[in-house]
Amino acid sequence: MKDIHKNPIVYYVGIPAVVALWPLLVWLVYLPNVGKEFSKINESYQKAQKAAEDILTLDPVRLDFAEAAKKSSEFDYAVVIERTARLCEISTSNYTFRSDRVVKSKGQKIQGARVTLNQIDVTKFSKFLSELRFRWPNLECSQLKLTHLKGGQKDSWKVDMDLKYYY
Numbered sequence: 001m002k003d004i005h006k007n008p009i010v011y012y013v014g015i016p017a018v019v020a021l022w023p024l025l026v027w028l029v030y031l032p033n034v035g036k037e038f039s040k041i042n043e044s045y046q047k048a049q050k051a052a053e054d055i056l057t058l059d060p061v062r063l064d065f066a067e068a069a070k071k072s073s074e075f076d077y078a079v080v081i082e083r084t085a086r087l088c089e090i091s092t093s094n095y096t097f098r099s100d101r102v103v104k105s106k107g108q109k110i111q112g113a114r115v116t117l118n119q120i121d122v123t124k125f126s127k128f129l130s131e132l133r134f135r136w137p138n139l140e141c142s143q144l145k146l147t148h149l150k151g152g153q154k155d156s157w158k159v160d161m162d163l164k165y166y167y
Helices: 008-058 061-071 077-087 122-135
Strands: 095-105 108-120 139-148 157-166
Touching: 077 095, 077 108, 077 122, 108 122, 122 139, 122 157
Parallel strands: none
Antiparallel strands: 095 108, 108 157, 139 157
C-alpha cells in the first residue's frame, strides 16, 4: 500500500475512471436535486409576487410615498405631517406643529418638532404614529404625552409629541 502512487495502473486506469464517474454522478444525483430546488424557489417567488400584489391593492398609497421620497430628498415636517394627517383623516384644525431648525450634532444633522393633536381618538393617533414611523424610518418620537379630555366622548385625547428626524 505504501507504493500505490508508484503503480502506473493508478494513473492509467484509476484516475480516468474517477474522471468518467464525475459526469455520471452529476447527471444522476445533482441535476434532479437542482430541479427540485428550482421548483421550490419558483413556487416561493410566485407566493411572494401574489403577496406584493395584495399589499398594493390594499394600500396603494405606499407607491405615492415612495415616489415622493425619490423626488424630494429633503425632509420637511410641514409636508410630512400634513400628508400623514390627511391620510389618517385628521382635520387641519385638530393638529398643530412647530419645527425647530436643523442642528448638527456629532457629524449628524437632527431636526426636532413638536406636534399636538387635539380631540383625537386612540385609533387615529396610533394610525398616525405608525404611518409616520413606517414612511420615515429616520423619524423618532422622543417624548409622548397623552392627556384624556374630560367631558364629551370617552375616547377623546390630546396628544403632545416631540419628534426628531435624523438626516
